[in-house]
Amino acid sequence: MRIPRWLAGALCALLGACAHVHETTLDNGLKVVVKPDRRSPVVVSQLWYKVGSSDEPAGLTGISHVLEHMMFKGSERLAPGEFSRIIAEHGGRENAFTSKDYTAYYQQLEKSRLPVSFELEAERMRKLRLPDEEFQKEVKVVMEERRLRTDDRPEGLLYEQFMATAYQVHPYRNPIIGWMDDLKTLRVEELKDWYRRWYAPNNATLVVVGDVEPRAVFALANKYFGAIPRAAVAPTPAPVEPPQQAMRRTRVAAPAEVPSMLLGFHVPQFRTGREWEPYALEVLAGVLDGGSSARFARELVRERQIANSADADYGSVARHPSMFLVSATPARGRGVEELERALLAQIERLRTEPVSDAELARVKAQVVAGNVFNLDSLYYQAMQIGMLETSGVGWRLLDEYVEGIRKVSARQVQEVAQRYLVETNLTVAVLDPQPMSRRAPRSAPGANSHAH
Amino acid sequence: MPINTCVARFAGLALLLFSAAAQAVPPIQQWTLANGARVYFVETHELPIVQLRVLFDAGAAREPAGKAGLARLTARMLREGAGPYDANQIAVALEDLGAELGNDASGELVEISLRSLAERKLRAPAVEVLRQMLLVPTFPEDGFQRERTRSLVALQKALQSPGEVAARAFYQGVYGAHPYARHSNGTEAGLKAIARGDLVEFYRRHYVGANAVLALVGDLSNDEARALAQRLLGDLPAGSAPPPLPPVPDRTRAERKTVKHPSSQTHILIGQPGMTRTDPDYFPLLVGNHILGGGGLVSRLSDEVREKRGLSYSVHSYFAPLRERGPFLMGLQTENRRRDEAEAVMRRTLSELIAQGPTASEVEAAKKNLAGGFPLRIDSNRKLADYAATIGFYNLSLGYLDEFIPRVEAVTAEQVRDALRRRLRADTMFTVVVGGDK
Numbered sequence A: 001m002r003i004p005r006w007l008a009g010a011l012c013a014l015l016g017a018c019a020h021v022h023e024t025t026l027d028n029g030l031k032v033v034v035k036p037d038r039r040s041p042v043v044v045s046q047l048w049y050k051v052g053s054s055d056e057p058a059g060l061t062g063i064s065h066v067l068e069h070m071m072f073k074g075s076e077r078l079a080p081g082e083f084s085r086i087i088a089e090h091g092g093r094e095n096a097f098t099s100k101d102y103t104a105y106y107q108q109l110e111k112s113r114l115p116v117s118f119e120l121e122a123e124r125m126r127k128l129r130l131p132d133e134e135f136q137k138e139v140k141v142v143m144e145e146r147r148l149r150t151d152d153r154p155e156g157l158l159y160e161q162f163m164a165t166a167y168q169v170h171p172y173r174n175p176i177i178g179w180m181d182d183l184k185t186l187r188v189e190e191l192k193d194w195y196r197r198w199y200a201p202n203n204a205t206l207v208v209v210g211d212v213e214p215r216a217v218f219a220l221a222n223k224y225f226g227a228i229p230r231a232a233v234a235p236t237p238a239p240v241e242p243p244q245q246a247m248r249r250t251r252v253a254a255p256a257e258v259p260s261m262l263l264g265f266h267v268p269q270f271r272t273g274r275e276w277e278p279y280a281l282e283v284l285a286g287v288l289d290g291g292s293s294a295r296f297a298r299e300l301v302r303e304r305q306i307a308n309s310a311d312a313d314y315g316s317v318a319r320h321p322s323m324f325l326v327s328a329t330p331a332r333g334r335g336v337e338e339l340e341r342a343l344l345a346q347i348e349r350l351r352t353e354p355v356s357d358a359e360l361a362r363v364k365a366q367v368v369a370g371n372v373f374n375l376d377s378l379y380y381q382a383m384q385i386g387m388l389e390t391s392g393v394g395w396r397l398l399d400e401y402v403e404g405i406r407k408v409s410a411r412q413v414q415e416v417a418q419r420y421l422v423e424t425n426l427t428v429a430v431l432d433p434q435p436m437s438r439r440a441p442r443s444a445p446g447a448n449s450h451a452h
Numbered sequence B: 001m002p003i004n005t006c007v008a009r010f011a012g013l014a015l016l017l018f019s020a021a022a023q024a025v026p027p028i029q030q031w032t033l034a035n036g037a038r039v040y041f042v043e044t045h046e047l048p049i050v051q052l053r054v055l056f057d058a059g060a061a062r063e064p065a066g067k068a069g070l071a072r073l074t075a076r077m078l079r080e081g082a083g084p085y086d087a088n089q090i091a092v093a094l095e096d097l098g099a100e101l102g103n104d105a106s107g108e109l110v111e112i113s114l115r116s117l118a119e120r121k122l123r124a125p126a127v128e129v130l131r132q133m134l135l136v137p138t139f140p141e142d143g144f145q146r147e148r149t150r151s152l153v154a155l156q157k158a159l160q161s162p163g164e165v166a167a168r169a170f171y172q173g174v175y176g177a178h179p180y181a182r183h184s185n186g187t188e189a190g191l192k193a194i195a196r197g198d199l200v201e202f203y204r205r206h207y208v209g210a211n212a213v214l215a216l217v218g219d220l221s222n223d224e225a226r227a228l229a230q231r232l233l234g235d236l237p238a239g240s241a242p243p244p245l246p247p248v249p250d251r252t253r254a255e256r257k258t259v260k261h262p263s264s265q266t267h268i269l270i271g272q273p274g275m276t277r278t279d280p281d282y283f284p285l286l287v288g289n290h291i292l293g294g295g296g297l298v299s300r301l302s303d304e305v306r307e308k309r310g311l312s313y314s315v316h317s318y319f320a321p322l323r324e325r326g327p328f329l330m331g332l333q334t335e336n337r338r339r340d341e342a343e344a345v346m347r348r349t350l351s352e353l354i355a356q357g358p359t360a361s362e363v364e365a366a367k368k369n370l371a372g373g374f375p376l377r378i379d380s381n382r383k384l385a386d387y388a389a390t391i392g393f394y395n396l397s398l399g400y401l402d403e404f405i406p407r408v409e410a411v412t413a414e415q416v417r418d419a420l421r422r423r424l425r426a427d428t429m430f431t432v433v434v435g436g437d438k
Helices: A005-015 A063-070 A082-089 A111-126 A132-151 A154-166 A180-185 A188-198 A214-225 A277-289 A295-303 A336-352 A357-376 A378-390 A397-406 A410-420 B003-009 B070-080 B087-096 B120-135 B141-158 B162-175 B188-193 B196-206 B222-233 B282-294 B300-307 B336-356 B360-372 B381-393 B400-409 B413-423
Strands: A022-025 A031-036 A042-049 A093-098 A103-110 A204-210 A248-255 A260-267 A307-314 A322-330 A426-434 B029-032 B038-043 B049-056 B100-105 B110-117 B212-218 B255-260 B265-273 B316-319 B327-335 B430-435
Touching (some): A022 A214, A042 A111, A042 A378, A063 A093, A063 A103, A082 A093, A082 A111, A082 B360, A103 A111, A103 A378, A111 A204, A132 A188, A154 A260, A154 A322, A204 A378, A260 A336, A260 A410, A277 A295, A277 A307, A277 A336, A277 A397, A295 A307, A295 B087, A307 A336, A307 B141, A322 A336, A336 A426, A357 A410, A357 B049, A357 B110, A378 A397, B049 B222, B049 B381, B070 B087, B070 B100, B070 B196, B087 B120, B110 B120, B120 B222, B141 B188, B162 B265, B162 B430, B212 B222, B212 B381, B282 B300, B282 B316, B282 B327, B282 B336, B282 B400, B282 B413, B300 B316, B300 B336, B336 B413, B336 B430, B360 B400, B381 B400
Parallel strands (some): A031 A204, B038 B212
Antiparallel strands (some): A022 A031, A042 A103, A260 A322, A260 A426, A307 A322, B049 B212, B100 B110, B265 B327, B265 B430
């Protein structure tokens, strides 16, 4: 590894990056996390609620995301759309996003405008109106979003079917945006219940990154959110996904030009299983797909020319056990069957032989550099904190992360491959392209996060 | 609930005054190498990062006839071999250092970017690899065959997406024979007609000092930046910049193209040639478009199409300014059976704005958002590098960032009304409709 060890180790001190997160919890349970970054006179404020598609019961899939849309549709003192208009007049940018484990709202503003963001967010935390006439229009917008992201995207359909196959019981099997039939039958009363049940200070985390003083932000948060009463929030424990016993396989037939496939294995995330395992899985993903020098690009795309593209993705930060995913497209003239064999041979090699020192060092160098590059974006820094908090991991992982990656050995990479990347734990989904000229019957949608 | 009453009730908010104008904008230092390459440097020491972008006027607009796809393929081939290195060695050398490389072409330009830690021991070897890629790319035959095949797959994959089919048809319809009609993905016939020698020739003609801009942002002293720029680009031959592209002609009549696609939604794009990057109407049109469909969730199109009628998830309009007139377009997607209604609403919204002009309060609100949001445009090294590159490539004033807020604030409602009326012709626009059966 050419990055000197001292440099990586000293980055916290060098940048003042790690020690500078401040947190407090208001009396009503609202957690406030502040990370000063004084490079520019700006601030990003994100309010994260611990509710997402994995909290949704059958028949109500997509309700968290629809509620996210409705949060812009009026509250006690704000007309529909007025929230956005006020933020815009203050020079701000704003939006929201829903995922499996969380729903989050954000504003990016010149730093003196932070009170605007707090006042508006506090208003809609408990005083949303949810008028039926607005709901009737907005649920149509969400259906259009579903058509755009999933129904008309073969890769979207493939991901949706993959998740519904890999998970049989756990709600991660349902799309964040919801099944179309559930969207069609959703009623505004159900949204009202959902809102009352989850939107409370003690189920939220406020993350602020920018040119701010932590104590001033805490005081400001107390001023605007402090009076909102705590509410009884009782998450129903999600059903546990039973261990997979055999390989699962599914096909999606949809009008498409290019075949593709998804392979996935159930894996632990941070704070479950052994502490080092998520780090080892992160390194493993880097060995396969950490840039143009990694095995997929070098061996499958360039040397054997069997893949047009191949990517590995591991969701290490999640509330529930997640997936290690491989997505790939065959090279022109090559079939999905031989591509699948080649991908599984790559996995097999991880189980049988230790990764090289050079590969290990390269992945670690990329993590060290990437960790510094991440500091260039205020928004991304806030995202990291919010995701870690709402998944139950906690922002302190940021301080431990580089060291955790550095400690990973070739043996540990091999060990997680042997434990988790095995055939009985594998799900394969293949896109079977149908002619574009005639309409094939459609199943249903997927992506990882849906913006408002 | 009337909107103004509500705003007033949030009394605390209205009292805040904009302090954005007082923000110090980091200065851009500019110099020119002996071979004509122009360097734009922003010194920032808060993070130990160096971010650089090399731009050449060598996008799809510069492709010779019959070789559509050549510009992007040339850019992508740089990482396939350079000097003594093959593709694996280039990848390993950069990724061992934790550096990030980008190389791609768009319609108008090619951009090669590098992000590295600033530490000299990490930065210098990454710059050396990039230097080899820019100075002595080898365009190996096997890599060329593979990347061309991958380009053909990308082209084929784009056909799956109604949005991409619509975008491609839109550029062809608006620009016809003008080079801006070309998509950097190329065409099947073009890609198949390209030989390795075409890449070499295209590279030799366009990747030269007189045609190069370097944007450099990060943790470097002026001396270090000068040395880096000289090392990276100083040995490129001077060559010459290509001649200016022809001006984009005005459209004379409305046209419409319909494409059948097996999708549940119909994608609609409507537009025409818009404005240049140095257009005298740049700021009035920026404000005017913000009101029409540029302001995210707050715009007339968003109100009419999404908020009032639930017709579309994403509806927007924009000007994409280029050296010559880049496109103006507005677009949406809606389920097939509602497409006529959606198109009518979009057209009516545009026509009303052109005919009546915006209200004074709309202009004020748009200016507040654009001026008040200015600090967000330059709050990272990455964004600063984007601006430095834009200022360099389009020869904008070095004071462009300092002038941004005053120029937005100087725009009047009358100027917006006048600019929209002169520059947008609803009766001669090009429309493309891509979708399935109703």
